[in-house]
Amino acid sequence: GQSLEQPSEVTAVEGAIVQINCTYQTSGFYGLSWYQQHDGGAPTFLSYNALDGLEETGRFSSFLSRSDSYGYLLLQELQMKDSASYFCALRGGGFKTIFGAGTRLFVKA
Amino acid sequence: KAGVTQTPRYLIKTRGQQVTLSCSPISGHRSVSWYQQTPGQGLQFLFEYFSETQRNKGNFPGRFSGRQFSNSRSEMNVSTLELGDSALYLCASSGTGENTEAFFGQGTRLTVV
Numbered sequence: 001g002q003s004l005e006q007p008s009e010v011t012a013v014e015g016a017i018v019q020i021n022c023t024y025q026t027s028g029f030y031g032l033s034w035y036q037q038h039d040g041g042a043p044t045f046l047s048y049n050a051l052d053g054l055e056e057t058g059r060f061s062s063f064l065s066r067s068d069s070y071g072y073l074l075l076q077e078l079q080m081k082d083s084a085s086y087f088c089a090l091r092g093g094g095f096k097t098i099f100g101a102g103t104r105l106f107v108k109a
Numbered sequence: 110k111a112g113v114t115q116t117p118r119y120l121i122k123t124r125g126q127q128v129t130l131s132c133s134p135i136s137g138h139r140s141v142s143w144y145q146q147t148p149g150q151g152l153q154f155l156f157e158y159f160s161e162t163q164r165n166k167g168n169f170p171g172r173f174s175g176r177q178f179s180n181s182r183s184e185m186n187v188s189t190l191e192l193g194d195s196a197l198y199l200c201a202s203s204g205t206g207e208n209t210e211a212f213f214g215q216g217t218r219l220t221v222v
Contacts, residue, residue, distance in 0.1 A: 008149075033210065042113075042199065043152070045210035087151060096165040097142065097201075097211060101151035 004100035022088035134202030
């Protein structure tokens with residue numbers, strides 16, 4: 001089967017850089033996605049890595065290493081509004097997307 | 110264009126009852142997936158439909174079922190409700206292809222008492 005692990009909580013200061021890691025176990029997959037979810041809101045798509053390497057979208061970057069079964073989301077110039085839960089997700093075979101349990105990011109002033 | 114619409118937003122049911130939740134995907138999207146979200150458990154995959162066919166199913170009991178209509182709207186049904194079924198149920202729609210992002214609705218908050 002497929003499974004993903006990510007830290008349950010991360011705390012960082014406004015203006016800093018934070019990295020949220022995601023390790024996974026799977027027999028095969030198309031790519032790794034990241035989603036953001038604010039309290040009471042719906043998850044929204046942030047980024048997708050189909051290939052190894054870094055993908056940059058503004059203040060957010062995501063990285064994938066298939067050989068290490070590992071990925072991360074990097075958030076730069078943290079803002080208070082970045083306080084949310086972040087989920088990594090595997091888009092696998094069988095048209096199934098599996099999500100991690102989520103990392104709660106607290107941004108302090 | 111309109112986003113994913115889920116109805117109702119909130120629901121309170123009694124143990125043993127059944128419930129039907131509805132999801133209208135983004136126009137043109139034919140894939141609809143359902144997830145159960147509980148605190149600390151992330152999003153647990155329930156099932157995925159494409160063109161009225163269930164293509165995959167998660168590890169949930171048979172009390173959880175779903176269907177998709179010809180207009181891509183989807184419903185999920187939970188029979189014989191248990192207290193543990195209390196959760197946020199999220200629906201996501203996506204286009205074709207293996208790397209398309211999923212667009213989520215606001216969810217239905219189900220409380221079983």
